[in-house]
Amino acid sequence: MDHFALRDGVLHAEDVPLPRIAEEVGTPVYVYSRATLERHARVFAEGLADVPDKLIAFAVKSNPNLAVLKVLQRAGFGADVVSGGEMRRALAAGMAPEAIVFSGVGKTMHELSEALDAGIGQFNIESREEGRELAELAAARGQSAPACLRINPDVDAKTHEKISTGKAENKFGIPLIHARDVFAELAGLEGLDLRGVAVHIGSQLLDLEPLETAFGKVGELVADLREAGHTITHVDLGGGLGVPYKAGENPPSPAEYGAMVARVTKDWGVHLTFEPGRVIAGNAGVLLTRVVRVKRGGNGPPFVIVDAAMNDLARPALYGAWHDFEAVEPSGERLTANIVGPICETGDTFARDRECDALKSGDLAVFRTAGAYGATMASSYNSRGFVAEVLVDGDKYAVVADRIDAGAIMDAERVPEWLA
Ligand SMILES: Cc1ncc(COP(=O)(O)O)c(C=O)c1O
Numbered sequence: 353m354d355h356f357a358l359r360d361g362v363l364h365a366e367d368v369p370l371p372r373i374a375e376e377v378g379t380p381v382y383v384y385s386r387a388t389l390e391r392h393a394r395v396f397a398e399g400l401a402d403v404p405d406k407l408i409a410f411a412v413k414s415n416p417n418l419a420v421l422k423v424l425q426r427a428g429f430g431a432d433v434v435s436g437g438e439m440r441r442a443l444a445a446g447m448a449p450e451a452i453v454f455s456g457v458g459k460t461m462h463e464l465s466e467a468l469d470a471g472i473g474q475f476n477i478e479s480r481e482e483g484r485e486l487a488e489l490a491a492a493r494g495q496s497a498p499a500c501l502r503i504n505p506d507v508d509a510k511t512h513e514k515i516s517t518g519k520a521e522n523k524f525g526i527p528l529i530h531a532r533d534v535f536a537e538l539a540g541l542e543g544l545d546l547r548g549v550a551v552h553i554g555s556q557l558l559d560l561e562p563l564e565t566a567f568g569k570v571g572e573l574v575a576d577l578r579e580a581g582h583t584i585t586h587v588d589l590g591g592g593l594g595v596p597y598k599a600g601e602n603p604p605s606p607a608e609y610g611a612m613v614a615r616v617t618k619d620w621g622v623h624l625t626f627e628p629g630r631v632i633a634g635n636a637g638v639l640l641t642r643v644v645r646v647k648r649g650g651n652g653p654p655f656v657i658v659d660a661a662m663n664d665l666a667r668p669a670l671y672g673a674w675h676d677f678e679a680v681e682p683s684g685e686r687l688t689a690n691i692v693g694p695i696c697e698t699g700d701t702f703a704r705d706r707e708c709d710a711l712k713s714g715d716l717a718v719f720r721t722a723g724a725y726g727a728t729m730a731s732s733y734n735s736r737g738f739v740a741e742v743l744v745d746g747d748k749y750a751v752v753a754d755r756i757d758a759g760a761i762m763d764a765e766r767v768p769e770w771l772a
């Protein structure tokens with residue numbers, strides 16, 4: 353069942369007609385479906401049914417909304433966090449500290465110590481330097497930080513270059529050629545309980561082959577480390593599974609992914625961690641927007657100007673990403689248009705020469721697949737503030753993030769006396 357679907361000619365989120373949300377909450381607004389989040393969580397977990405000992409840690413960066421995290425906590429997920437702020441969100445949503453994994457190349461001393469205080473389940477160490485710093489900090493408190501070493505397998509994930517993380521030239525992880533040496537040094541430090549390795553080669557992967565290659569390299573490393581006398585009990589396989597943004601895109605299903613993982617890891621004898629983000633949240637959300645006006649083009653198609661902009665949904669401007677754009681009450685007529693926001697740069701273009709539903713001033717429309725890397729990447733550029741977020745559950749909905757208008761942001765600023 354599609355939880356964002358046309359019924360009686362009107363697009364619904366579960367049983368709630370989107371015009372009702374637009375009327376009551378205003379636009380633009382992110383709308384998430386609880387049923388879709390739960391279905392995706394279930395399907396992902398079912399895909400991994402043959403992996404007995406595991407933690408599924410939702411990548412909080414993809415959608416850090418507290419209500420979304422709560423849905424996933426109730427589905428049995430933990431959290432993959434990359435900042436102190438994300439860690440506090442996961443804890444606030446009720447995730448057990450032991451079910452929290454902390455990744456990222458630039459964890460500060462403050463964040464490391466905050467995570468030690470919280471007693472999180474795993475630090476994914478991304479450099480020799482970070483490992484030493486964490487060990488010193490933990491030892492000084494009489495703690496031993498549970499950790500994995502994130503390796504960089506130098507595998508091309510065949511995704512957008514800005515979201516590829518496993519090539520040698522990327523900043524992430526420790527190059528395989530140094531991994532044995534770094535592991536040996538860090539495993540000997542008092543403040544660390546170095547118990548395994550982690551890998552994550554990129555996001556929006558549409559092919560299993562790079563993942564399988566990377567996991568194969570991890571398997572070889574685990575065998576080498578064991579041979580060198582290390583005890584390896586944990587491996588973190590990261591996230592990255594892609595989702596369809598447009599017709600014709602066919603990412604591997606969670607079942608196919610799970611079957612590959614089960615086959616590759618069957619003899620490893622370790623606890624496995626997974627860090628899915630987009631595959632859980634991406635198609636569980638839309639950005640609902642209203643057409644401000646339609647402007648005639650110069651020598652091209654008309655401009656459909658919507659009240660959402662690149663500050664609300666950055667992916668098209670940042671990565672040239674495609675998001676399906678549909679009318680909430682399609683008339684049946686079609687149009688070829690440039691879909692743009694109000695921001696003062698040409699980059700504020702959601703789609704160029706796009707065939708879409710014919711729309712006029714005041715009509716509602718959605719950008720699909722906006723539940724991951726949508727609201728979380730918003731900025732207040734052009735003093736536009738932050739849009740509200742709504743969670744739909746059957747025939748009811750709740751505002752799960754208030755709109756923060758430009759005035760509230762301005763209230764946090766001041767002109768110093770010596771300048772007044
Ligand atoms: C370390 C790590 N884990 C998990 C993820 C989640 O990735 P995705 O949303 O593609 O599943 C990311 C982002 O690519 C990441 O950097």
Ligand SMILES: N[C@@H](CCCC[NH3+])C(=O)O
Nearest residue numbers: 413515555556667724725
């Ligand atoms: N922000 C990216 C994904 C980044 C993945 C982070 N590791 C996107 O929207 O596609």
